[in-house]
Amino acid sequence: MCTVCGCSKGNVKIEGRAPGGVKFPYRSHHAHSHDHGHSHDHDHDQHHDHAHHPHQAKPHGAQEHQPALSQQAGGAALHYGQGAAHAHAPGLSQARMVKIEQDILSKNDGYAAANRQWLRDRGIFALNLVSSPGSGKTSLLAETIRQLGRDTLVYVVEGDQQTSNDAERIRAAGAPAIQINTGKGCHLDAHMVGQALEQLNPADDSLLLIENVGNLVCPAAFDLGEAHKVAILSVTEGEDKPLKYPDMFAAADVMLLTKIDLLRHLDFDVDVCIANARRINPKIKVLQLSSKSGDGMDLWIDWLLLEMNEAQLVKQREVARLRQHIAALEQQLQERS
Amino acid sequence: MKQDAIRILLSQNKDKGQAVSVSWPRLEAERVFIGQSAAQAVHTTPLLFALCARAQTLAAQLVLQQAAGLPVSVSPEQRSSITLEAVRETLRKLLLDWAQAFDGRPADAAWMARWRAARDLPALRALAEDFVYGEDCRHWLQRGEAGWQAWLQQGATAPARWLATLQQTLPACPLLPALDAAALASHLADWLRPGGPVWQGQPQEVGALAREAPQLPGLLAAGLLPQARLLARLLQLARWLDGALLHSSVASLADGALALVETARGPLLHLAALDASGRISRYRVVPPTLWHAHPEGVLRVSLGFLADATAAEWQRQISLIDPCVPYSVSKDVEYA
Numbered sequence: 197m198c199t200v201c202g203c204s205k206g207n208v209k210i211e212g213r214a215p216g217g218v219k220f221p222y223r224s225h226h227a228h229s230h231d232h233g234h235s236h237d238h239d240h241d242q243h244h245d246h247a248h249h250p251h252q253a254k255p256h257g258a259q260e261h262q263p264a265l266s267q268q269a270g271g272a273a274l275h276y277g278q279g280a281a282h283a284h285a286p287g288l289s290q291a292r293m294v295k296i297e298q299d300i301l302s303k304n305d306g307y308a309a310a311n312r313q314w315l316r317d318r319g320i321f322a323l324n325l326v327s328s329p330g331s332g333k334t335s336l337l338a339e340t341i342r343q344l345g346r347d348t349l350v351y352v353v354e355g356d357q358q359t360s361n362d363a364e365r366i367r368a369a370g371a372p373a374i375q376i377n378t379g380k381g382c383h384l385d386a387h388m389v390g391q392a393l394e395q396l397n398p399a400d401d402s403l404l405l406i407e408n409v410g411n412l413v414c415p416a417a418f419d420l421g422e423a424h425k426v427a428i429l430s431v432t433e434g435e436d437k438p439l440k441y442p443d444m445f446a447a448a449d450v451m452l453l454t455k456i457d458l459l460r461h462l463d464f465d466v467d468v469c470i471a472n473a474r475r476i477n478p479k480i481k482v483l484q485l486s487s488k489s490g491d492g493m494d495l496w497i498d499w500l501l502l503e504m505n506e507a508q509l510v511k512q513r514e515v516a517r518l519r520q521h522i523a524a525l526e527q528q529l530q531e532r533s
Numbered sequence: 534m535k536q537d538a539i540r541i542l543l544s545q546n547k548d549k550g551q552a553v554s555v556s557w558p559r560l561e562a563e564r565v566f567i568g569q570s571a572a573q574a575v576h577t578t579p580l581l582f583a584l585c586a587r588a589q590t591l592a593a594q595l596v597l598q599q600a601a602g603l604p605v606s607v608s609p610e611q612r613s614s615i616t617l618e619a620v621r622e623t624l625r626k627l628l629l630d631w632a633q634a635f636d637g638r639p640a641d642a643a644w645m646a647r648w649r650a651a652r653d654l655p656a657l658r659a660l661a662e663d664f665v666y667g668e669d670c671r672h673w674l675q676r677g678e679a680g681w682q683a684w685l686q687q688g689a690t691a692p693a694r695w696l697a698t699l700q701q702t703l704p705a706c707p708l709l710p711a712l713d714a715a716a717l718a719s720h721l722a723d724w725l726r727p728g729g730p731v732w733q734g735q736p737q738e739v740g741a742l743a744r745e746a747p748q749l750p751g752l753l754a755a756g757l758l759p760q761a762r763l764l765a766r767l768l769q770l771a772r773w774l775d776g777a778l779l780h781s782s783v784a785s786l787a788d789g790a791l792a793l794v795e796t797a798r799g800p801l802l803h804l805a806a807l808d809a810s811g812r813i814s815r816y817r818v819v820p821p822t823l824w825h826a827h828p829e830g831v832l833r834v835s836l837g838f839l840a841d842a843t844a845a846e847w848q849r850q851i852s853l854i855d856p857c858v859p860y861s862v863s864k865d866v867e868y869a
């Protein structure tokens with residue numbers, strides 16, 4: 197269960213795995229969130245609420261994240277929480293097991309650090325997009341993929357509680373996408389994202405966009421290994437959103453004010469909204485845009501390309517440093533012999 | 534080159550008490566092999582991976598031969614060589630790290646001098662029989678669980694006395710079963726996850742305890758994992774000194790090959806693919822440390838229960854798990 201809001205974590209699925217390897221772009225018929233139920237006995241809620249069912253708990257909480265692979269015609273899906281084998285834990289009291297189960301944020305941090313290094317080694321620039329439901333994330337991603345064009349490799353991880361509609365929209369826009377259905381869970385976590393990365397297998401030097409579950413509370417606490425959290429706020433929401441959800445706007449490095457094409461119909465005060473965001477986070481970068489009219493998209497695209505370039509340079513410098521190091525060691529070897 | 538340290542963070546959370554997070558942001562240094570020839574990579578491997586350099590080099594040779602479609606065989610000399618490396622490494626660990634962790638200082642300089650001079654198995658065996666076992670290795674090996682308990686109660690050597698002090702129970706990870714490259718080939722994705730390797734969906738304890746578990750049913754049932762962990766290391770050492778050799782194996786993949794080489798601390802995996810011109814197009818190394826430092830692995834499981842223990846106790850338990858790279862512990866970061 198989620199330590200932030202106490203929501204359940206049952207029924208998580210990662211979809212879109214192409215059988216026997218990685219072929220992109222995924223064809224849409226590979227992923228249907230409704231196709232799985234038949235082959236499994238979903239009993240997630242009981243399985244998941246470790247804290248309340250210590251007799252079902254396991255030493256260190258791996259099981260809530262244990263996916264079982266199910267093969268089916270044309271595709272496969274990873275289901276979280278099938279909880280196959282329960283490991284025995286010699287000498288472990290039930291009370292101690294529960295304590296570890298509760299300890300989710302610290303575990304998440306370990307996975308997030310691993311993801312971050314994995315992305316860094318590959319020169320991949322990753323963003324974690326967070327917002328309320330319906331703020332325009334998927335529309336923005338689709339438009340971003342179109343505008344970046346074929347030369348820029350973009351990969352998308354889509355978080356959603358139930359459907360795989362968003363991933364379908366992203367694939368239609370031309371980017372490989374993988375859907376994580378969090379079921380009753382209200383946020384993505386770093387372990388889910390790590391598994392999705394392993395399947396998505398993004399190319400070096402690419403852009404990775406992670407659309408988190410629509411929720412401005414829990415995703416703030418869960419580092420996924422991204423370079424930046426990007427908080428998305430549409431002008432149809434209130435100017436005071438940053439004040440109502442300060443943790444999120446404090447955790448984000450960038451705020452995107454979306455749907456600005458609607459401004460003339462609304463009495464939304466952009467300046468007040470930005471001032472509110474800066475009261476929470478003075479350093480937050482703000483961009484205003486509309487994926488519908490295209491206004492402001494150029495600045496967003498420029499920023500993405502700049503940051504991608506930076507991530508690529510970090511990788512190149514690391515490789516250069518390693519090569520230098522090897523050359524120096526070889527030199528030493530020769531001098532000794 | 535500076536090793537990437539394992540980061541251990543002990544955090545205090547107002548509501549939930551203490552929590553431990555473990556991560557090893559390992560640089561995938563083997564990525565420099567991409568674009569190189571097999572010969573270059575084999576040449577560079579011991580420079581890049583100085584720890585267990587022979588095992589690393591053997592793994593690189595094997596995986597690149599297999600990937601090139603060449604016949605692969607491992608000679609008895611090669612196996613002796615990696616076993617000797619594991620023996621020396623285990624003895625170094627005993628004389629320096631474990632002596633430090635249990636007695637507060639490394640073993641006397643005379644022992645270290647003997648270790649430095651001992652280059653072959655007979656010399657290492659003589660050293661181990663004096664410092665560790667106090668008797669013939671084979672005889673010690675044949676004692677069995679009750680016999681080892683009697684031996685450590687007598688406390689005739691420093692390691693026996695250390696073992697006798699290890700009476701605490703700790704929770705366990707599942708133990709990795711014995712695997713070869715072929716068995717692994719169909720589960721490879723699980724070993725290559727960004728978050729660290731898993732087997733059957735779970736992080737595992739690898740290395741001596743996993744291999745020697747069948748010899749130690751009593752200790753495992755009682756949850757005396759720290760003692761079992763150290764005893765398993767001594768069992769392995771005695772086996773190698775008595776002539777047992779470490780294993781290695783290779784398998785082909787749809788694209789490339791993998792090699793699995795046993796080391797003192799657990800399985801070492803190399804994976805490689807070559808392009809049409811024979812240059813390396815993909816290379817991954819999964820060292821045992823990735824298992825130890827898994828975000829839900831044995832370090833975290835153990836340390837999670839030692840949150841209130843002294844720094845010396847932490848050091849002792851970490852050194853028994855033996856993740857083989859440096860680590861840093863930071864404390865008291867509060868979650869908002």
Ligand SMILES: Nc1nc2c(ncn2[C@@H]2O[C@H](COP(=O)(O)OP(=O)(O)OP(=O)(O)O)[C@@H](O)[C@H]2O)c(=O)[nH]1
Pocket residue numbers: 327328329330331332333334335336362409410454455456457458485486487488489
């Ligand atoms: N006028 C206008 N409408 C937009 C814009 N972007 C998105 N929308 C509309 O806003 C609604 C939600 O857009 P989505 O892109 O699905 O939003 P989302 O944040 O991905 O939604 P969830 O994934 O359900 O949280 C849709 O009806 C879109 O057509 C925009 O720039 N201008």
Ligand SMILES: [Zn+2]
Pocket residue numbers: 198199200201202203381382383414
């Ligand atoms: Zn939540």
Ligand SMILES: [Zn+2]
Pocket residue numbers: 333334335362407
């Ligand atoms: Zn969406």
